[in-house]
Amino acid sequence: xxxxxxxxxxxxxxxxxxxxxxxxxxxxxxxxxxxxxxxxxxxxxxxxxxxxxxxxxxxxxxxxxxxxxxxxxxxxxxxxxxxxxxxxxxxxxxxxxxxxxxxxxxxxxxxxxxxxxxxxxxxxxxxxxxxxxxxxxxxxxxxxxxxxxxxxxxxxxxxxxxxxxxxxxxxxxxxxxxxxxxxxxxxxxxxxxxxxxxxxxxxxxxxxxxxxxxxxxxxxxxxxxxxxxxxxxxxxxxxxxxxxxxxxxxxxxxxxxxxxxxxxxxxxxxxxxxxxxxxxxxxxxxxxxxxxxxxxxxxxxxxxxxxxxxxxxxxxxxxxxxxxxxxxxxxxxxxxxxxxxxxxxxxxxxxxxxxxxxxxxxxxxxxxxxxxxxxxxxxxxxxxxxxxxxxxxxxxxxxxxxxxxxxxxxxxxxxxxxxxxxxxxxxxxxxxxxxxx
Numbered sequence: 129x130x131x132x133x134x135x136x137x138x139x140x141x142x143x144x145x146x147x148x149x150x151x152x153x154x155x156x157x158x159x160x161x162x163x164x165x166x167x168x169x170x171x172x173x174x175x176x177x178x179x180x181x182x183x184x185x186x187x188x189x190x191x192x193x194x195x196x197x198x199x200x201x202x203x204x205x206x207x208x209x210x211x212x213x214x215x216x217x218x219x220x221x222x223x224x225x226x227x228x229x230x231x232x233x234x235x236x237x238x239x240x241x242x243x244x245x246x247x248x249x250x251x252x253x254x255x256x257x258x259x260x261x262x263x264x265x266x267x268x269x270x271x272x273x274x275x276x277x278x279x280x281x282x283x284x285x286x287x288x289x290x291x292x293x294x295x296x297x298x299x300x301x302x303x304x305x306x307x308x309x310x311x312x313x314x315x316x317x318x319x320x321x322x323x324x325x326x327x328x329x330x331x332x333x334x335x336x337x338x339x340x341x342x343x344x345x346x347x348x349x350x351x352x353x354x355x356x357x358x359x360x361x362x363x364x365x366x367x368x369x370x371x372x373x374x375x376x377x378x379x380x381x382x383x384x385x386x387x388x389x390x391x392x393x394x395x396x397x398x399x400x401x402x403x404x405x406x407x408x409x410x411x412x413x414x415x416x417x418x419x420x421x422x423x424x425x426x427x428x429x430x431x432x433x434x435x436x437x438x439x440x441x442x443x444x445x446x447x448x449x450x451x452x453x454x455x456x457x458x459x460x461x462x463x464x465x466x467x468x469x470x471x472x473x474x475x476x477x478x479x480x481x482x483x484x485x486x487x488x489x490x491x492x493x494x495x496x497x498x499x500x501x502x503x504x505x506x507x508x509x510x511x512x513x514x515x516x517x518x519x520x521x522x523x524x525x526x527x528x529x530x531x532x533x534x535x536x537x538x539x540x541x542x543x544x545x546x547x548x549x550x551x552x553x554x555x556x557x558x559x560x561x562x563x564x565x
Contacts, residue, residue: 135441136207136394144317148440149448151324152210153456154474155481156428157466159277160189160453163213163423170222171230177359179460184354185213185422187457192413192425193450196406197443205398205406207390208446210431211413213423214382216537217375221423223529224368235362236372238418244376244411251380252404258388261554262546264492265507266385267392269514269542270429271486276518277430278482282475296472299339303330303476311437320438323477330473339470350461358421372424374530376414378540379426383410385543386427389488393432394441429539433481436488502553506546514542 140148164181173181192211199206221233258266282300284291303326310322318325334340387406391398398406406427413425431449435441456462498504516523517538524532535541 134394134396136396136443138442139444140440140442144320145442145445145448146452147321147324148438148442148445149450149452151321151327151438152431152434152446152449153452154327154466154469155323155434155477156210156212156431157469157474159215159428159430160185160212163215163218166218167221167225167233167423171225180352180354180358181421183352183457183460184358184420185457186453187354188413188417188420188422189213189425190450190453190455190457191416192409193453194447195413196409196427197447197450199405199409202405202408203412204409205387205391205402206443207387207394207396207398207402207406208431208435208441208443209386209390209406209427210446210449211410211425212428213417214375214379214426216378216382216426216540217372217424220368220371220375220529224365224371228363228365228368231360231363232365232368233423234357234359234418234421235364236368236418237424238362238415239364239369240372240376240424241411241414241416241418243373244380244414245408246411247380248404248407248411251384251407252400252402255398255400255403257547257551258384259550260492260495261503261506262543262550263385263388263392264489264496265510265514265546266489266539266543267389267492268486268489269511270382270385270389270539271433271482271484271489272511272515273518273538273542274429274433274482274485275479278475278478280475281471281478283472285471288471295337299330299334299337299470299472300476300479302333303327303473304479306330307477307480320440323434323437323481327469327473327477330476331469334470334473339472340468342465342468350459352460353458354420354422356419356421362418371529374534375424376411378534378537379410379414379424380407381543382429382537382539383407383427385539386429386432389429389432389485390427390435392492393436393488396441429485430478430481433483433485433488436484437481500553506549506553509549510542510546513545514538517541 161182164185168178168181196204196209224233284296306326307322517536
């Protein structure tokens with residue numbers, strides 16, 4: 129491994145970098161393709177058009193990851209952050225698409241990306257309002273909010289006819305145990321790719337058991353490239369733009385938590401300049417998404433968990449994952465291979481990864497002085513608010529769209545709560561901040 133001043137800037141050997149990068153792709157693939165699947169299905173698009181959305185999404189996800197990890201000029205946090213479509217945008221985009229058409233989605237996405245780029249420097253100056261009290265709470269919520277995603281995968285995937293079948297859960301448990309065994313007993317070089325080993329082994333075991341098959345892979349086109357404005361030139365509806373800008377503010381809050389989490393894990397503290405660079409990358413990627421027929425982008429929490437689990441902090445490893453996504457976007461047949469990984473296999477690995485994110489948040493909260501009852505209230509109430517939509521996903525379905533955009537994402541709801549309550553207890557009352565808060 130080439131040594132550098134910091135683990136984030138170390139470059140592992142090619143083979144190890146490729147394997148670790150593939151591990152990141154497998155960890156986020158299901159989440160990466162979920163948004164185009166949901167939006168395309170809700171809008172009644174053909175299978176061919178949905179396939180086009182998925183390829184465009186993978187391509188832009190890869191480019192976005194390269195921008196975030198490698199950076200150029202003032203764009204990119206230059207940290208190991210994997211980028212993908214944000215789930216916060218799903219409900220507003222479906223509503224926009226049904227009322228105004230898909231071109232209005234892309235017009236709103238482009239404008240929201242530009243707004244994010246413009247707001248990034250200001251957002252970076254707000255970093256002092258994200259002390260360990262706030263960031264630890266938000267990161268814990270991110271991990272806990274993602275756990276149901278992995279559990280749904282473990283059960284077979286939402287909508288699966290065999291959802292909750294014992295054999296699905298048994299396969300997921302086997303993958304989880306294999307991750308632990310490889311982590312505990314394998315040599316360091318192998319333990320770093322414990323998730324990849326478990327996913328590959330789980331998939332191999334799953335084939336003869338009938339969980340998946342690769343017979344339809346050859347029907348997929350070998351090569352395909354996304355072209356700008358494939359579905360038509362963007363249109364700009366004021367209400368749609370406002371809704372998507374609100375989504376972008378939510379996304380910026382989520383990305384802030386992920387950037388701070390990865391910076392904490394990697395031992396590279398995030399200052400206002402680095403945070404602004406990361407948010408600019410989100411904005412630029414979102415603009416590219418609007419141009420190339422896909423959606424808003426954010427840092428993926430599941431990959432932050434993988435960074436913490438493997439303790440491989442090299443941004444070049446995650447950039448390799450971005451390169452693999454670009455290849456998958458250009459060669460749909462390869463994406464079909466990855467898509468055949470059974471949901472229970474991903475679920476078993478996801479439980480470990482998402483739990484790792486929550487544990488990192490708890491570790492950050494250990495720095496906070498809880499002899500200050502105000503700090504205890506900030507964490508208690510924010511965790512409660514953040515987990516409401518996780519516990520009861522339909523609780524806000526009768527509220528206005530703008531409210532649901534913020535509150536149906538437990539991550540954004542918890543983040544807003546933590547920031548506001550921290551201001552209330554540690555700033556506005558003129559108190560000196562408690563040590564570690």
